[in-house]
Amino acid sequence: DTGVSQNPRHKITKRGQNVTFRCDPISEHNRLYWYRQTLGQGPEFLTYFQNEAQLEKSRLLSDRFSAERPKGSFSTLEIQRTEQGDSAMYLCASSLAYGGRSYGYTFGSGTRLTVV
Amino acid sequence: RKEVEQDPGPFNVPEGATVAFNCTYSNSASQSFFWYRQDCRKEPKLLMSVYSSGNEDGRFTAQLNRASQYISLLIRDSKLSDSATYLCVAIIGMDTGRRALTFGSGTRLQVQP
Numbered sequence: 001d002t003g004v005s006q007n008p009r010h011k012i013t014k015r016g017q018n019v020t021f022r023c024d025p026i027s028e029h030n031r032l033y034w035y036r037q038t039l040g041q042g043p044e045f046l047t048y049f050q051n052e053a054q055l056e057k058s059r060l061l062s063d064r065f066s067a068e069r070p071k072g073s074f075s076t077l078e079i080q081r082t083e084q085g086d087s088a089m090y091l092c093a094s095s096l097a098y099g100g101r102s103y104g105y106t107f108g109s110g111t112r113l114t115v116v
Numbered sequence: 117r118k119e120v121e122q123d124p125g126p127f128n129v130p131e132g133a134t135v136a137f138n139c140t141y142s143n144s145a146s147q148s149f150f151w152y153r154q155d156c157r158k159e160p161k162l163l164m165s166v167y168s169s170g171n172e173d174g175r176f177t178a179q180l181n182r183a184s185q186y187i188s189l190l191i192r193d194s195k196l197s198d199s200a201t202y203l204c205v206a207i208i209g210m211d212t213g214r215r216a217l218t219f220g221s222g223t224r225l226q227v228q229p
Contacts, residue, residue: 033217108159
């Protein structure tokens with residue numbers, strides 16, 4: 001296992017198109033997080049899953065955004081009707097959570113989205 | 117006001133210099149604190165956790181002052197390879213279950229030969 005894998009690495013799309021990103025976490029990790037990072041800012045939390053359950057969504061996650069983790073393994077993040085303001089790096093992270101603590105918190109390399 | 121605030125820099129220092137970064141957090145119920153390092157166009161990577169007693173890892177020393185809600189990172193004997201953005205990170209609030217990270221905007225360090 002080489003860590004958290006994200007695909008694609010880069011995506012350029014026209015405004016109004018839909019895009020989908022994939023994240024494959026570290027295999028034994030039960031938690032999966034999505035973050036978004038814009039230029040000059042730190043990553044911002046979007047949503048997270050415990051196994052297949054989506055437990056929280058940030059108010060940053062508008063109705064155009066949806067995330068799934070259907071079998072508690074990989075996750076997808078879809079953005080519908082993309083806008084230029086969606087241009088950012090989308091980061092996925094995974095961890096093993098138990099006993100109220102988190103272990104092995106690891107980020108993927110991210111998907112850089114450019115909306116033109 | 118952002119929950120985690122940092123001076124964005126950049127800090128331009130010569131090799132061998134000692135440099136210190138500061139960070140403040142607004143939620144007194146914040147529990148865990150970290151420093152992450154992020155290289156240009158790469159993902160953030162954990163540099164070190166921050167404990168109230170202070171902790172050191174080689175040339176890096178992190179301190180937490182809960183009374184002042186203040187976190188610091190000291191880098192001694194700076195190397196060219198230390199050039200990066202340093203992100204101050206907290207787990208905000210009492211909800212330990214969530215464990216989502218709240219990042220500052222980062223402080224950019226450029227070490228010059």
